Amino acid sequence: xxxxxxxxxxxxxxxxxxxxxxxxxxxxxxxxxxxxxxxxxxxxxxxxxxxxxxxxxxxxxxxxxxxxxxxxxxxxxxxxxxxxxxxxxxxxxxxxxxxxxxxxxxxxxxxxxxxxxxxxxxxxxxxxxxxxxxxxxxxxxxxxxxxxxxxxxxxxxxxxxxxxxxxxxxxxxxxxxxxxxxxxxxxxxxxxxxxxxxxxxxxxxxxxxxxxxxxxxxxxxxxxxxxxxxxxxxxxxxxxxxxxxxxxxxxxxxxxxxxxxxxxxxxxxxxxxxxxxxxxxxxxxxxxxxxxxxxxxxxxxxxxxxxxxxxxxxxxxxxxxxxxxxxxxxxxxxxxxxx
Numbered sequence: 001x002x003x004x005x006x007x008x009x010x011x012x013x014x015x016x017x018x019x020x021x022x023x024x025x026x027x028x029x030x031x032x033x034x035x036x037x038x039x040x041x042x043x044x045x046x047x048x049x050x051x052x053x054x055x056x057x058x059x060x061x062x063x064x065x066x067x068x069x070x071x072x073x074x075x076x077x078x079x080x081x082x083x084x085x086x087x088x089x090x091x092x093x094x095x096x097x098x099x100x101x102x103x104x105x106x107x108x109x110x111x112x113x114x115x116x117x118x119x120x121x122x123x124x125x126x127x128x129x130x131x132x133x134x135x136x137x138x139x140x141x142x143x144x145x146x147x148x149x150x151x152x153x154x155x156x157x158x159x160x161x162x163x164x165x166x167x168x169x170x171x172x173x174x175x176x177x178x179x180x181x182x183x184x185x186x187x188x189x190x191x192x193x194x195x196x197x198x199x200x201x202x203x204x205x206x207x208x209x210x211x212x213x214x215x216x217x218x219x220x221x222x223x224x225x226x227x228x229x230x231x232x233x234x235x236x237x238x239x240x241x242x243x244x245x246x247x248x249x250x251x252x253x254x255x256x257x258x259x260x261x262x263x264x265x266x267x268x269x270x271x272x273x274x275x276x277x278x279x280x281x282x283x284x285x286x287x288x289x290x291x292x293x294x295x296x297x298x299x300x301x302x303x304x305x306x307x308x309x310x311x312x313x314x315x316x317x318x319x320x321x322x323x324x325x326x327x328x329x330x331x332x333x334x335x336x337x338x339x
Contacts, residue, residue, distance in 0.1 A: 171283055
């Protein structure tokens with residue numbers, strides 16, 4: 001092989017590495033620029049080795065603590081938090097790796113998330129009692145928190161919340177579909193580290209959870225590599241570690257509980273994702289069954305059906321989430337007055 005041929009071969013073999021290095025540098029520079037242009041609106045609180053982003057509004061007790069769904073940030077509560085703040089103090093936050101929060105230890109299971117939330121509330125001097133509000137995967141975390149720290153929680157609102165048995169009961173077709181989603185997330189996390197998702201214009205945040213008025217904030221921070229990786233990390237433990245933790249901690253409670261069920265478009269959305277009509281209908285039936293089961297967790301529960309909502313009731317019909325919080329607060333205050 002001639003010297004010229006060897007030089008060409010060397011360049012060709014080196015090109016992927018040079019592109020990868022350039023992409024990683026591009027992603028790092030853009031992330032630093034975005035952080036400078038869009039600073040966190042809340043407080044950055046150290047929880048022991050990493051900081052979490054906390055946004056609080058209003059005054060009063062009990063404090064309402066809101067936990068978003070998998071892949072979502074504090075922005076998912078933008079249509080509900082300001083109104084609830086007129087009733088009492090309410091705080092939303094970014095779990096480690098999402099939004100403005102720094103990445104945390106792995107695995108990203110509910111047990112780890114609950115420990116970090118407890119540390120966050122303590123470090124921020126937000127004393128109990130709490131009313132917890134959890135959407136989707138946030139329902140796992142709020143339920144586990146209530147079981148782990150029962151003396152701190154006086155009420156719970158579950159917004160189309162995940163159920164620990166859904167992975168077991170959903171049809172096989174949906175299980176196969178979610179396996180494909182998981183594989184796609186792994187590749188997306190790799191591409192994001194090289195800046196490719198930024199170039200493609202595909203941020204990590206779940207767009208239905210972010211109102212158009214806040215899209216200018218959401219998109220830049222949504223390109224952070226940590227966001228893609230953490231979404232993957234939470235999804236990997238969702239049906240295994242996290243589900244087992246919630247299942248093993250399940251116990252009856254006597255505080256006020258409101259279950260708000262949405263997913264009115266679930267069968268249609270799953271069908272559009274490639275699931276058969278039979279499996280899509282089966283998944284929707286299972287979801288309704290599991291939502292009914294969650295309403296049995298407390299002897300003082302209400303079950304509300306959001307007939308005009310997708311999975312994101314907090315964005316489609318935020319007034320129902322606000323009313324659910326009002327119901328819990330009223331029940332707590334009536335009991336306190338009676339005592």
